[in-house]
Amino acid sequence: MGQLGRSQSARYYKEALGLFPGGVNSPVRAFKSVGGTPLFFNRGKGSRVWDEDGNEFLDFCTSWGPLIHGHAHPYVEEKIIKTLKNGSSFGAPTRLENELAILLKTHLYHVEKFRFVSSGTEAVMSALRLARGYTNKPKILKFEGCYHGHVDSLLVKAGSGLVTLGTSSSAGVPNSIVQETLVLPLNDAALLEQAIQTHAHELAAVIIEPVPANNGLLLQDLSFLHLLRGLCWKHNVLLIFDEVISGFRVAFGGAVELYGIEPDIVTYGKIMGGGLPVGAYGASHNIMSAVSPDGPVYQAGTLSGNPVAMAAGIAQLELCLAPDFYQEMEAKTRGFVERINAYAKVKGYPFELVSLASVFWLSFHGKKSIHRADEIDPDMSAFNRLHDYLLNHGIYLGPSGYEVGFVSSAHSVDELTHAAQVFCRGLDQLYAGAEQ
Numbered sequence: 001m002g003q004l005g006r007s008q009s010a011r012y013y014k015e016a017l018g019l020f021p022g023g024v025n026s027p028v029r030a031f032k033s034v035g036g037t038p039l040f041f042n043r044g045k046g047s048r049v050w051d052e053d054g055n056e057f058l059d060f061c062t063s064w065g066p067l068i069h070g071h072a073h074p075y076v077e078e079k080i081i082k083t084l085k086n087g088s089s090f091g092a093p094t095r096l097e098n099e100l101a102i103l104l105k106t107h108l109y110h111v112e113k114f115r116f117v118s119s120g121t122e123a124v125m126s127a128l129r130l131a132r133g134y135t136n137k138p139k140i141l142k143f144e145g146c147y148h149g150h151v152d153s154l155l156v157k158a159g160s161g162l163v164t165l166g167t168s169s170s171a172g173v174p175n176s177i178v179q180e181t182l183v184l185p186l187n188d189a190a191l192l193e194q195a196i197q198t199h200a201h202e203l204a205a206v207i208i209e210p211v212p213a214n215n216g217l218l219l220q221d222l223s224f225l226h227l228l229r230g231l232c233w234k235h236n237v238l239l240i241f242d243e244v245i246s247g248f249r250v251a252f253g254g255a256v257e258l259y260g261i262e263p264d265i266v267t268y269g270k271i272m273g274g275g276l277p278v279g280a281y282g283a284s285h286n287i288m289s290a291v292s293p294d295g296p297v298y299q300a301g302t303l304s305g306n307p308v309a310m311a312a313g314i315a316q317l318e319l320c321l322a323p324d325f326y327q328e329m330e331a332k333t334r335g336f337v338e339r340i341n342a343y344a345k346v347k348g349y350p351f352e353l354v355s356l357a358s359v360f361w362l363s364f365h366g367k368k369s370i371h372r373a374d375e376i377d378p379d380m381s382a383f384n385r386l387h388d389y390l391l392n393h394g395i396y397l398g399p400s401g402y403e404v405g406f407v408s409s410a411h412s413v414d415e416l417t418h419a420a421q422v423f424c425r426g427l428d429q430l431y432a433g434a435e436q
């Protein structure tokens with residue numbers, strides 16, 4: 001994994017700057033928060049990626065989570081190619097949609113019907129419309145620190161008040177839409193109880209990432225999630241679990257299976273598309289009967305249920321269903337995380353990897369057990385320096401200190417052991433002269 005320079009990436013980036021805002025088609029890719037030039041990749045295989053300059057990296061971004069079996073897994077690849085040879089899209093039903101839905105239903109007991117869409121954002125956007133259409137109530141409650149895609153009504157952050165009314169976190173989101181969203185801090189039982197009681201009459205749904213993994217890894221107290229479930233039942237508010245990251249990642253059945261808590265509506269994406277664009281939302285027959293053409297909530301998509309994407313999803317999920325798959329992923333990740341954490345502890349570095357299953361997050365400044373977004377130190381300079389070190393030593397992490405890393409089944413124990421050693425050397429350099 002030698003370093004061959006970045007001249008080709010720099011060249012393509014320069015070209016891309018004239019073609020796309022910030023030179024990218026999704027903002028975090030631009031390396032704005034870590035600085036430097038984004039890498040342009042041209043190949044991935046297993047746990048590895050190669051950039052346009054020929055540099056090789058061990059990849060912990062894995063396309064931000066979808067590639068739970070690594071890049072170009074032969075089984076997934078074969079199913080994609082075989083399906084593609086019969087045509088890429090029909091705009092009419094195919095049996096692959098049934099196959100994927102049956103596979104899901106067999107293992108996700110809380111969902112009776114699905115609707116396939118083409119991204120996590122689309123799944124969430126549609127789930128919100130369904131919640132509003134089904135309950136005939138306008139407002140949504142979300143939590144600060146959860147990300148649910150670039151849906152207008154969820155690009156809202158906490159306002160100045162203790163609870164509730166948010167302010168837009170993006171230009172272009174009208175105030176009238178922002179006013180339909182309430183925002184609460186995560187893991188605060190008292191505020192949650194108060195907000196749901198006060199607003200139940202106008203609240204269609206509460207949406208949460210049950211494993212918040214877009215703003216660090218903000219693991220919630222189980223009691224908080226149980227309370228949320230109970231309050232939603234009590235006050236006739238729908239509970240939406242956004243499992244776009246956690247679904248098929250922390251367990252096959254996501255947080256629902258891990259925590260034993262069932263939402264009313266669930267959204268999926270990422271892993272279920274096998275690296276192609278797929279999202280889904282699902283719920284009981286009764287709730288889903290509100291979706292068109294059965295019901296009045298309109299939602300459609302030209303490429304929804306695309307056969308090639310369905311085939312990729314089926315193949316990927318079949319691999320996830322191998323015996324002990326999730327136990328092995330967790331054990332592997334735990335070994336990696338514990339090795340680094342033990343080293344940081346012995347050295348007295350204020351650093352730890354927080355992890356759940358095969359997801360991990362780099363927490364700096366000695367902050368442990370963070371449950372809320374406002375507990376994260378906004379100073380990301382330590383992450384940025386470590387990111388740079390890792391990049392120069394053949395390890396690719398998503399270019400933002402708020403993002404989590406993902407271990408795939410393609411990451412071998414040897415690779416993880418090596419990566420842990422590189423992390424430790426990176427920490428030594430980061431804290432050189434600052435040992436405590």
Ligand SMILES: Cc1ncc(COP(=O)(O)O)c(C=O)c1O
Nearest residue numbers: 119120121147148149244245269
């Ligand atoms: C929890 C969650 N929900 C929704 C989304 C949006 O998904 P997509 O980027 O596929 O639109 C994301 C994306 O990272 C996510 O992490």
